[in-house]
Amino acid sequence: MSVKIYNFDLEMEKILKVNHVNDYARYIGAPELHPLVSVIHYDELEHCRHSLNNYDVYGMFIGDEELEDLSYGQLRYDLHRHALMCVAPGQIGGKTDMGEEIHTKGWALLFDTELLRNTELGRRMSDYHFFSYATSEALLMTPEQRQSIVTLLDGIRKELCRKEDSHTLRIVTSQIEQVLELVARYYAQQLSMSATSTNSDLLPRFEHLLRKYYDDGMQRQKGLPTVKYCAQQLFLSPNYFGDLIRELTGDSATSHIHRFIMQRAQQLLMSGSTISETAESLGFNYPHHFTRQFKKHFGVTPSDFIRK
Numbered sequence: 001m002s003v004k005i006y007n008f009d010l011e012m013e014k015i016l017k018v019n020h021v022n023d024y025a026r027y028i029g030a031p032e033l034h035p036l037v038s039v040i041h042y043d044e045l046e047h048c049r050h051s052l053n054n055y056d057v058y059g060m061f062i063g064d065e066e067l068e069d070l071s072y073g074q075l076r077y078d079l080h081r082h083a084l085m086c087v088a089p090g091q092i093g094g095k096t097d098m099g100e101e102i103h104t105k106g107w108a109l110l111f112d113t114e115l116l117r118n119t120e121l122g123r124r125m126s127d128y129h130f131f132s133y134a135t136s137e138a139l140l141m142t143p144e145q146r147q148s149i150v151t152l153l154d155g156i157r158k159e160l161c162r163k164e165d166s167h168t169l170r171i172v173t174s175q176i177e178q179v180l181e182l183v184a185r186y187y188a189q190q191l192s193m194s195a196t197s198t199n200s201d202l203l204p205r206f207e208h209l210l211r212k213y214y215d216d217g218m219q220r221q222k223g224l225p226t227v228k229y230c231a232q233q234l235f236l237s238p239n240y241f242g243d244l245i246r247e248l249t250g251d252s253a254t255s256h257i258h259r260f261i262m263q264r265a266q267q268l269l270m271s272g273s274t275i276s277e278t279a280e281s282l283g284f285n286y287p288h289h290f291t292r293q294f295k296k297h298f299g300v301t302p303s304d305f306i307r308k
Contacts, residue, residue, distance in 0.1 A: 014096055016051045021110040024059075027051055034164075036115040037172055039157040040108040048102050050095040057112050058131065059087040060179070062146060062153075064105035082146060084139040084183065088131040089113060107153050111176060115169065121177050128180050129239040130187050137240045145186050152179045187243075195247040202234070203248055209233055210260045219283030224261065227253045262297045265290070266305070275302045 018024045021038035025031065029047045030040040042048060043064075053059075062084050087093050116122030125131075130139070141149070156175045159168065195202070213225045222229065230253065231241035245253040261282055268278040279290035294302050 014052065015092065016053045016094075016097075017056070018053045018059075018110075019056045021057050021112055024051070024053060024108075024110060033157065033160040034172075036112040036169070037156065037160060037176075038108070038110040039153050039160065040110075041154075041157075042104045042106045042108070045104075048104055049100070050097045050102060052092070052094040052096045053087075054092050055087045056089050057110050058089065058125075060109045060183070061085045061087075062107040062141075062149065064107075064146075082141050082143070084141055084146075084149070085135055086128075086131045086133065086183070093135065107150055109153055109156070109176070109179065115173060115176075119173060121173055121180075128184060129243055130183060132237060132239040134237040134240065137237060139183060139187055139190060141186060145182075149179060149182055152182070191243055191247045195244050202244055205234060206230060206245065206253075206256070207260070210257065214264065214282075219281075222283070223285065224283045225257055227257065230257070258293070258297065262294065265294060265302070266298075269302060269306055275306075278302070 016024070016027055021034075021036065022032045025033075025038045025040060028040070028049055028051065029045055030038070033039060064082070085093070113122075116125060152175055156172055156179075159171055159175065162168070209230055210225060213219065213229075219225070227242055228238045231238040234241060236244070242253045245251070245256060249256065265278055265282060268281060269275075273281065275291065276287045279287040282290065284290040284293075291302055294300075294305070298305065300308075
């Protein structure tokens, strides 16, 4: 995948508010199949238009051609073909409508949060981290992977085109879950390859970033280092960064940061710093917060550690 990124100002853009799935379908001239679910095959549209969207629904987009000068949040990018991008409520993405009709290829699946209410899938949506990945971290699919997902999307569309009955939404929700599980599998494969190739030096860079954070005194301005801060400095989204670290180490990025801080705490206490001085030096707001974290990590309080 080749991705070009540029800064830009959202205030200069015309944004389509996608409160419901058919707000987007209607805008691009796609069939409205159901109030809660939309499946769009762009190849079939006669009068499609670009749109920069503010989503209040979940969306998954498969591009079957090169897409240029798209936006995602505060960034612009170019994305090569055979990629799948996901958005969640509250995110912004797409390309500004300049009035021209376009002929694009690919598929889209949009579904409303209302579809997930009181369902097992709804309770598990937070497990699908890829809805919070940056677009530069889109899933690059093989033709076989793409076809397996497209087959499911076409099945959802056929189900929505039937006369609705008491089984329709349960069947569609189950089919959407199958799509999400396939995407999760393919992302796991991509993360595994990425962790051992292009991001093989991620862990040393992560360690260096944490050391530099304290060497530069950032903890006095920002407090304890966070996964979000580290991910931003490494040009990754927090969820993608966290998943890469877990793939590399078997543990979470949060745990890695916590261990780094506690190891530094040990060194400070052994060098003669008081508990209050150590807590302040590490970026804790209150000494008792540091004491609680230290005991949780080592099984003894800082006072007991000093006495030993």
